[in-house]
Amino acid sequence: MSLIVCKFGGTSVGSTEKIKNVAQRILKYQEQGHQVVVVLSAMSGQTDKLLGMAADVQEIPDLREMDMLLSTGEQVTIALFAMAVKAAGSDAVSLLGDQVRIQTDAMHTKARINKIDTELIQSHLDAGKVVTIAGFQGVTLKGDITTLGRGGSDTTAVALAAALHADACEIFTDVEGVFTTDPNICNKARKIDMITYDEMLELASLGAKVLEIRSVGLAKRYRVPLHVRSTFTENEGTWVVEEDKIMESMLVSGITYNKNEARITVKKVPDQPGIASKIFLPISDAGILVDMIIQNTRESHMTDMTFTVMRNDYARTMELLKKVARDIGAESVTGDESIVKISIVGVGMRNHSGIASTMFQIMANEGINLMMISTSEIKVSCVIEEKYTELAVRALHSAFALDKDNMPTEEE
Amino acid sequence: MSLIVCKFGGTSVGSTEKIKNVAQRILKYQEQGHQVVVVLSAMSGQTDKLLGMAADVQEIPDLREMDMLLSTGEQVTIALFAMAVKAAGSDAVSLLGDQVRIQTDAMHTKARINKIDTELIQSHLDAGKVVTIAGFQGVTLKGDITTLGRGGSDTTAVALAAALHADACEIFTDVEGVFTTDPNICNKARKIDMITYDEMLELASLGAKVLEIRSVGLAKRYRVPLHVRSTFTENEGTWVVEEDKIMESMLVSGITYNKNEARITVKKVPDQPGIASKIFLPISDAGILVDMIIQNTRESHMTDMTFTVMRNDYARTMELLKKVARDIGAESVTGDESIVKISIVGVGMRNHSGIASTMFQIMANEGINLMMISTSEIKVSCVIEEKYTELAVRALHSAFALDKDNMPTEEE
Numbered sequence: 030m031s032l033i034v035c036k037f038g039g040t041s042v043g044s045t046e047k048i049k050n051v052a053q054r055i056l057k058y059q060e061q062g063h064q065v066v067v068v069l070s071a072m073s074g075q076t077d078k079l080l081g082m083a084a085d086v087q088e089i090p091d092l093r094e095m096d097m098l099l100s101t102g103e104q105v106t107i108a109l110f111a112m113a114v115k116a117a118g119s120d121a122v123s124l125l126g127d128q129v130r131i132q133t134d135a136m137h138t139k140a141r142i143n144k145i146d147t148e149l150i151q152s153h154l155d156a157g158k159v160v161t162i163a164g165f166q167g168v169t170l171k172g173d174i175t176t177l178g179r180g181g182s183d184t185t186a187v188a189l190a191a192a193l194h195a196d197a198c199e200i201f202t203d204v205e206g207v208f209t210t211d212p213n214i215c216n217k218a219r220k221i222d223m224i225t226y227d228e229m230l231e232l233a234s235l236g237a238k239v240l241e242i243r244s245v246g247l248a249k250r251y252r253v254p255l256h257v258r259s260t261f262t263e264n265e266g267t268w269v270v271e272e273d274k275i276m277e278s279m280l281v282s283g284i285t286y287n288k289n290e291a292r293i294t295v296k297k298v299p300d301q302p303g304i305a306s307k308i309f310l311p312i313s314d315a316g317i318l319v320d321m322i323i324q325n326t327r328e329s330h331m332t333d334m335t336f337t338v339m340r341n342d343y344a345r346t347m348e349l350l351k352k353v354a355r356d357i358g359a360e361s362v363t364g365d366e367s368i369v370k371i372s373i374v375g376v377g378m379r380n381h382s383g384i385a386s387t388m389f390q391i392m393a394n395e396g397i398n399l400m401m402i403s404t405s406e407i408k409v410s411c412v413i414e415e416k417y418t419e420l421a422v423r424a425l426h427s428a429f430a431l432d433k434d435n436m437p438t439e440e441e
Numbered sequence: 442m443s444l445i446v447c448k449f450g451g452t453s454v455g456s457t458e459k460i461k462n463v464a465q466r467i468l469k470y471q472e473q474g475h476q477v478v479v480v481l482s483a484m485s486g487q488t489d490k491l492l493g494m495a496a497d498v499q500e501i502p503d504l505r506e507m508d509m510l511l512s513t514g515e516q517v518t519i520a521l522f523a524m525a526v527k528a529a530g531s532d533a534v535s536l537l538g539d540q541v542r543i544q545t546d547a548m549h550t551k552a553r554i555n556k557i558d559t560e561l562i563q564s565h566l567d568a569g570k571v572v573t574i575a576g577f578q579g580v581t582l583k584g585d586i587t588t589l590g591r592g593g594s595d596t597t598a599v600a601l602a603a604a605l606h607a608d609a610c611e612i613f614t615d616v617e618g619v620f621t622t623d624p625n626i627c628n629k630a631r632k633i634d635m636i637t638y639d640e641m642l643e644l645a646s647l648g649a650k651v652l653e654i655r656s657v658g659l660a661k662r663y664r665v666p667l668h669v670r671s672t673f674t675e676n677e678g679t680w681v682v683e684e685d686k687i688m689e690s691m692l693v694s695g696i697t698y699n700k701n702e703a704r705i706t707v708k709k710v711p712d713q714p715g716i717a718s719k720i721f722l723p724i725s726d727a728g729i730l731v732d733m734i735i736q737n738t739r740e741s742h743m744t745d746m747t748f749t750v751m752r753n754d755y756a757r758t759m760e761l762l763k764k765v766a767r768d769i770g771a772e773s774v775t776g777d778e779s780i781v782k783i784s785i786v787g788v789g790m791r792n793h794s795g796i797a798s799t800m801f802q803i804m805a806n807e808g809i810n811l812m813m814i815s816t817s818e819i820k821v822s823c824v825i826e827e828k829y830t831e832l833a834v835r836a837l838h839s840a841f842a843l844d845k846d847n848m849p850t851e852e853e
Binding site: 030045046048049079082083085086087088090091093094095097098100101104105107108109111112113116117122125128130172174350 | 495497499500502503505506509510513516517519521523524525527530534535537539540584585586605
């Protein structure tokens with residue numbers, strides 16, 4: 030007998046019919062002798078509806094009250110789900126964040142989990158019940174309801190799996206798993222059977238949308254085996270596991286692209302100590318996140334500073350920098366919204382030199398100019414013109430042998 | 442400075458626009474120097490929507506999960522309301538039943554309040570906040586969410602007013618107050634300025650829909666002055682108070698009618714000990730409530746047993762009684778759904794004889810036949826044919842001087 034935490038997102042529980050289907054699926058787990066904890070999101074559309082009402086009432090909604098409001102979404106689904114399990118002939122009980130006691134800090138709308146009590150859950154499991162728990166929510170020491178922010182239900186599921194020492198955490202979603210790249214632009218994209226936490230972390234941070242990065246980090250930390258799979262088929266999905274669980278790693282496991290960034294260059298900045306902070310301090314003070322940063326020495330005592338920000342922060346950042354450029358005596362500020370960041374990810378890179386240069390060679394062969402480059406131990410990212418996105422992804426997918434079946438590539 | 446508990450029903454908070462209006466109204470109370478606790482129902486339509494989803498999922502929904510589901514409705518309104526108060530420039534905090542700690546028994550969907558903690562509320566009030574509390578819900582000792590059943594938000598408001606020793610409990614609704622009778626069928630109906638708890642209890646139990654009987658009983662027990670008034674005007678409504686607060690009582694304060702009952706007669710029952718229980722035990726075992734009961738001795742050793750049940754239990758009761766009638770050797774079972782119960786209510790009756798006979802005389806004058814009669818210390822009820830409803834109500838309203846302004850009548 031094993032203990033499995035299953036998480037279903039909003040589209041998987043978007044109607045009473047779908048909730049009943051999920052109940053049927055969970056009953057099969059029970060019949061196989063497993064104990065099951067089911068974490069649910071709000072029905073799709075519900076959170077947006079609540080946000081719309083809040084916006085009607087208060088321009089910048091109070092965060093504590095926002096959490097009070099939003100947490101109702103998951104409460105509805107767990108109640109309906111528990112009813113559906115009972116209607117199907119088994120037993121179930123629904124629990125809210127504050128009933129379990131998923132204790133968080135008091136950072137409303139983006140709280141972090143400090144501690145989870147497991148006794149109540151365990152006693153219901155031992156009584157043979159399916160325990161369904163509201164995702165996305167917790168409670169402060171004082172008893173206020175909090176929510177965990179974007180991807181919060183994934184985080185709830187992984188944290189529960191860690192606290193309960195579950196055998197696995199299964200994330201049910203509307204895709205079959207994690208793919209070598211986006212199937213929408215590369216028809217040779219394949220589902221990955223197994224991937225390491227580190228690779229998944231890079232893929233998630235680089236634009237793969239299937240898992241929220243925070244939950245992957247948590248899974249890594251507590252060594253929770255993650256299984257990303259489809260709500261709508263019985264197929265195995267992608268297992269995200271520790272590196273030593275995968276016998277031979279791919280050089281490159283996946284290729285991602287991210288069109289949400291824009292590039293900004295501050296030209297001819299006087300090259301003197303402290304100049305970088307004069308540029309980036311006002312940006313971070315405005316709450317704008319900077320991703321890649323490159324500094325090129327241009328000529329003596331002059332440098333160009335190039336970096337990327339989220340595309341929806343672009344206009345605001347440009348506005349801000351015009352003033353900054355004047356203050357520090359830079360020549361001009363230019364920007365480009367039509368860029369894409371293409372990344373290759375693979376733990377195999379650790380032990381293999383030449384992966385980055387292979388990537389640059391492939392891009393050059395296709396006549397694609399690299400605007401920015403950044404690397405980490407297990408990934409290489411290049412910023413290129415947005416119009417080359419598909420061309421670049423397909424060329425890399427083929428060159429790194431991801432078109433073939435899921436076996437380690439030979440050394441080149 | 443006084444402390445007032447205000448309760449607004451679902452139609453009063455049925456949209457974000459209406460919620461903002463309620464916030465404006467409450468701010469005026471604050472500006473006048475009052476401390477205010479605001480109890481809210483779910484937005485109109487929301488509870489029905491949730492019930493519909495539950496019915497989709499489980500034929501007879503699990504009661505614990507039903508409470509988990511339904512309690513979300515009030516949670517949404519209090520969060521939005523707290524935002525609205527803040528948007529209007531004051532401070533507010535929303536609290537759920539389990540956060541306040543409105544402790545109830547574990548009778549899900551119809552729980553009774555055992556105890557209310559007031560410290561948290563009081564500390565927020567002392568900090569100058571409007572405290573808004575979810576109506577209709579509580580929590581068990583074990584931490585399960587409960588709901589209080591029909592009219593639960595009125596009960597929450599009165600119970601809070603009692604626990605907080607509030608100066609008044611104001612029930613805001615979509616009518617101006619309690620009327621001498623239904624203005625829809627008697628255009629001379631007038632709003633009552635003051636009425637006693639006992640009169641209000643009778644009126645509520647006899648069909649006046651403005652206040653739930655349970656909350657009136659609670660108000661009486663803890664001597665909470667109740668003020669029933671309109672959400673949509675500034676007019677004074679009806680005060681429900683202790684008898685000694687009203688200098689001179691009306692002989693008759695109000696006239697109600699109830700079309701929700703049906704009459705059943707079991708004819709020629711052998712008149713022997715235990716026969717009544719043989720008829721009524723199967724009915725109560727089936728969860729059917731019996732209101733009036735009359736037993737007429739017909740001839741020696743034979744009796745007719747006549748009683749009323751709710752009209753939506755009529756078919757089921759008739760079905761049940763056909764079998765019972767055979768078993769006990771009764772001649773037949775007949776029934777009539779086209780009846781109405783007309784009642785007159787007034788504490789003045791206590792000290793005046795002849796009120797009942799005046800009523801019978803008025804009905805006789807109009808040619809209305811009385812099918813059943815029942816009386817209590819402060820009310821007289823008659824069952825008549827439904828088609829005479831309007832005629833009877835208007836005749837009684839006029840005869841007991843309710844058409845005139847609100848002064849004690851002279852003795853007749």
